[in-house]
Amino acid sequence: MHVGRDGIRRAIPQAFVPGLAVRHLDAPTARLTLRICNHAHIERAYGVAVAEGVVTRIQHRLAGALPVAADIAVRPNGVLTVALWTDRAVGGDVVDALLPEWLTAFCTAAMHEPVTIGAVAICVWLSGDWVSPARQGMRICPFCGPPIGEEIEAGAHYRADMAIVANLLPSLLRAPSDTNLADEPAPVLYWQPVVNDSGAILYDEALCRPRHSDDGVVPPEPLLRALERLGFACVLDRFVVSAVIDALEAAPDVTLAANVSAQSLSCAPSWGDVLARLKQRPDVARRLIWEITETAIVRDMEQATSFVSTLRALGCRIAIDDFGVGNASIGHLLAFSPDIIKIDRLFLDRATASARDAAIFRQLVELARSFDAEVVAEGVETRLHADLVASTGAAWQQGYFHARPSPTRWWRREREPRAPGALMRRDGR
Ligand code: G
Ligand code: MN
Numbered sequence: 258m259h260v261g262r263d264g265i266r267r268a269i270p271q272a273f274v275p276g277l278a279v280r281h282l283d284a285p286t287a288r289l290t291l292r293i294c295n296h297a298h299i300e301r302a303y304g305v306a307v308a309e310g311v312v313t314r315i316q317h318r319l320a321g322a323l324p325v326a327a328d329i330a331v332r333p334n335g336v337l338t339v340a341l342w343t344d345r346a347v348g349g350d351v352v353d354a355l356l357p358e359w360l361t362a363f364c365t366a367a368m369h370e371p372v373t374i375g376a377v378a379i380c381v382w383l384s385g386d387w388v389s390p391a392r393q394g395m396r397i398c399p400f401c402g403p404p405i406g407e408e409i410e411a412g413a414h415y416r417a418d419m420a421i422v423a424n425l426l427p428s429l430l431r432a433p434s435d436t437n438l439a440d441e442p443a444p445v446l447y448w449q450p451v452v453n454d455s456g457a458i459l460y461d462e463a464l465c466r467p468r469h470s471d472d473g474v475v476p477p478e479p480l481l482r483a484l485e486r487l488g489f490a491c492v493l494d495r496f497v498v499s500a501v502i503d504a505l506e507a508a509p510d511v512t513l514a515a516n517v518s519a520q521s522l523s524c525a526p527s528w529g530d531v532l533a534r535l536k537q538r539p540d541v542a543r544r545l546i547w548e549i550t551e552t553a554i555v556r557d558m559e560q561a562t563s564f565v566s567t568l569r570a571l572g573c574r575i576a577i578d579d580f581g582v583g584n585a586s587i588g589h590l591l592a593f594s595p596d597i598i599k600i601d602r603l604f605l606d607r608a609t610a611s612a613r614d615a616a617i618f619r620q621l622v623e624l625a626r627s628f629d630a631e632v633v634a635e636g637v638e639t640r641l642h643a644d645l646v647a648s649t650g651a652a653w654q655q656g657y658f659h660a661r662p663s664p665t666r667w668w669r670r671e672r673e674p675r676a677p678g679a680l681m682r683r684d685g686r
Contacts (some may be wrong), residue, residue: 261477265279274350285402286341286342286343286598287340287341287343287353287356287387287388287551288336288339288340288341288388289339289341289356289360289386289387289388289544289580290336290337290338290339290385291315291319291336291337291338291339291364291383291384291385292312292335292336292337292383292384292385292386293315293335293337293382293383294382294383294384294399294400294402294488295336295380295381295382295402295415295487295488296311296334296335296336297306297313297334297335297404297405298404298405298415298487299335299379299381301405301411301412301415302405302412302413302415302416302419303374303377303379303412303416304413306679307374307375307377307379308335308673310372310374311335311372311379311381312331312335312496313331314372314374315367315372315381316329316337317338318332319337319363320369321421321557322363323339323341324359325339325341325342325343325356326341326342326343327340327342328340328342329585332664335505343358347684356387357387358403358484358537360385360387360397361385361397361398361526361529363383364383364384364385364397364398364663365398365527365592367381367383367490368380368381368382368383368426368492369425369426369427369429369430370412370427371426371427376417377416377418377419377427378423378424379419379423380419380422380423380426380487380489380538380665381426381490382400382402382488383395383398383678384396384397384398384399384400385608390495396526397526398468398526398527399510399524400483400524400555401487401488401491401520401521401523401524401556402486402487402488402489402490402520403486403488403554403556405648410575414486415486415487415588417483418483418486418487418565419487419620420485421479421480422480422484422487422489424440424444424465425427425444425480425484425493426489426492428443428444429444429492429496429567444465444466444467444496445465445664446460446463446464446465446466446495446497446500446501446504447463447464447465447466447662447663447664448461448463448464448513448662448663448664448665448666448667449461449462449464449654449655449661449662450462450655450659450660451514451654451655452653452654452655452659452660453631453641453653453654454647454654459512459597459631459633459653459671460511460512460513460546461512461513461514461525461667461668462510462513462514462515462516462546462548462552462655463497463504463513463514463515463518464477464502464516465493465497465501465517466482466662467480467665479604480493480516481493481552481553483676485518485520485552485553486520488520490520490521490526490553491518491521491524491527494516494517494521495516495527495528495531496517497515497516497517498515498522498531498545498547498572499519499531499534500543501513501515501545502531502534502535502538502545504666505523505540505541505544505545506538507630508668508669509540510668511544511547511668512544512545513544513545513546514545514546514547514548514576515545515548516548516550516578517547517548517549517550518549518550518552519549519550519551519552519553519554519555519584519585520553520554520555520556520562522549522555522560522561522564522565523556523557523560523561523564525560525564525567528564532567532571534638535571535572535573536571539571539572542572542573543572543573545573545574546569546573546574546575546576546596546597547574547575547576547591548576548577548578548597548599549565549577549578549583549595550567550578550583550641551577551583551584551589552579552583552584553655554584555584555618557590558589558592561592561593562592562593565592565593569681573664574596574597574598575593575594575595575596575597576595576597576598576599576633577589577590577593577595577598577599577630577637578599579598579599579601580598580599580600580601580625581600581601581603581604582601582603582623583601584669585640586620587624590628594628594629594630595628595630596630596631596634597630597631597632597633598625598628598630598631599632599633599634599635599655600621600622600625600632600633600634600635601617601635602635602636602656603634603636603648604617604618604621605618605634605636605642605645606636608645609619609639609642609645613677615645618645618649619649622634622651623649625651626650630651631652631653632651632652633651633653633654633655634646634649634651634653634654634656635655635656636655637654637656637657637658638655638656638657639654639658640658642656642658643658643659
C-alpha cells in the first residue's frame with residue numbers, strides 16, 4: 258500500500274485476472290462501501306479510541322487483500338469507501354461477476370478473525386454495498402443483529418458476550434469434530450433422535466457442543482444467547498448446517514436436523530454457499546430439517562418467510578423448535594407453516610404435576626396438529642412422560658428417557674441399505 262499525491266492510501270495494484278496488469282484509468286470501474294455494522298456497539302462498549310483502532314485494522318486488512326488497485330477512504334461511523342481500479346481490458350462485467358464473491362469471502366473471513374487491540378479481541382461484522390455501472394445497489398452480508406441496548410450496563414454486557422464469541426469464531430474455520438478429545442478446539446456435534454413409542458426414528462437432531470472441558474461438555478446455551486445478542490448467530494448456524502450437510506452426504510439414508518436461530522432467517526445473503534450446495538443435491542436437501550428456535554426476535558418477518566420458502570422449494574423441511582416459549586407466535590406458525598412442531602419441554606414437565614397443566618399440554622398438542630404438522634414432545638425424561646405423550650396421540654417424542662444426546666453417529670453402524678425417507682429403528686427391526 259502507498260499514499261498517493263491526493264493523500265489517499267492506495268492498495269498495491271495486483272492483477273485481478275492473471276496475466277492482465279492494472280493500468281491507471283481516469284475513473285474507477287466500481288465503488289463499494291464497506292461498513293463495520295457493529296461499529297456503534299464497539300464504540301459504546303470499548304470507547305472511541307478502540308473503535309477507531311478497529312477501523313484502521315480493517316482498512317489495513319482490506320488494502321492488503323484487495324485483488325485490484327483501490328483508493329480506500331475512511332468515513333465516519335465505521336464506514337470505508339473503496340474505489341476500485343481495473344484494467345479496461347478486464348471489463349466491468351468481469352469485475353461485477355467476480356468481486357462480489359471476493360467481497361463476500363472477505364466479509365465472512367473477517368468474522369472469523371477477531372481484531373485484537375491490546376488485550377481485547379473484537380469480532381467485526383462487515384457488510385458491503387456494491388455500486389457499479391452494471392449492478393446498482395447490491396448488498397453483501399447485511400447485519401441481522403439488534404442495535405446495542407440503551408441501558409447503562411449495555412457496554413459491559415456487550416464486552417462479556419464478545420469475550421465468549423471471539424473465543425469461538427476462529428475455531429469455526431475448522432471442521433467440527435466427532436471425537437471426544439478434551440483438547441479438541443472445534444465444536445463437537447452431538448446427536449439425539451426423535452422417536453415414537455415403538456422405537457421408529459423420525460430423524461436425528463444435531464446439537465452443537467462448543468467445547469470440551471475437564472468436566473465434560475460445556476453447555477451451549479450461554480454461547481448461543483451471546484451470539485444472538487451480538488447478532489452473530491448465523492455464523493455458528495452456518496457452521497452447524499454445513500456440518501450436517503456433510504453428514505447427510507456421507508450417509509444416504511438418514512434424515513438429520515440442524516438448529517438455526519430465527520435471527521439467521523433474516524440473514525438470507527449469508528447462506529449463499531449452503532443454498533448452492535443444497536440446490537446441487539436435492540436428495541440431501543430432502544433429508545435436512547431446519548429446526549428454527551425463536552429465542553431471538555425475528556426482525557424482518559418478510560425476509561424470514563421468504564428464506565423459509567426458499568428452503569422449502571429446495572426440498573428441506575422446517576420445524577419450529579421449543580414451541581410455546583420464546584418469541585414464536587401462532588402468527589409465525591401460520592407464516593412458516595412448519596412440517597414439524599416441537600413442543601417445549603416446559604409443558605410436559607408441568608403436565609405430570611397438575612391436571613390443569615396436563616390439559617394445557619393436550620391443547621398445545623391439538624393446536625400443533627391443526628397445522629397439519631408432525632408433533633414432537635420434547636423433554637421426555639420418564640416412563641410417565643412417555644405415557645402421557647402417547648395418550649395425547651402426539652406421534653413423536655424426544656428426551657433422555659429415549660436417548661441422551663451422544664457424539665456417536667449410530668447410523669454408521671447400520672448395515673442394511675434402506676429406502677430413502679424410510680423410518681429407521683434403532684433395534685434394527
Ligand atoms: O432448543 P432445543 O430443543 O434444540 O434444545 C435441545 C437441548 O435440550 C439440548 O441441549 C439437549 O441436550 C437438551 N435435552 C434433550 N433432551 C432432554 C431432556 O429429556 N431433558 C432435558 N432437561 N433436556 C434435554
Ligand atoms: Mn432443537
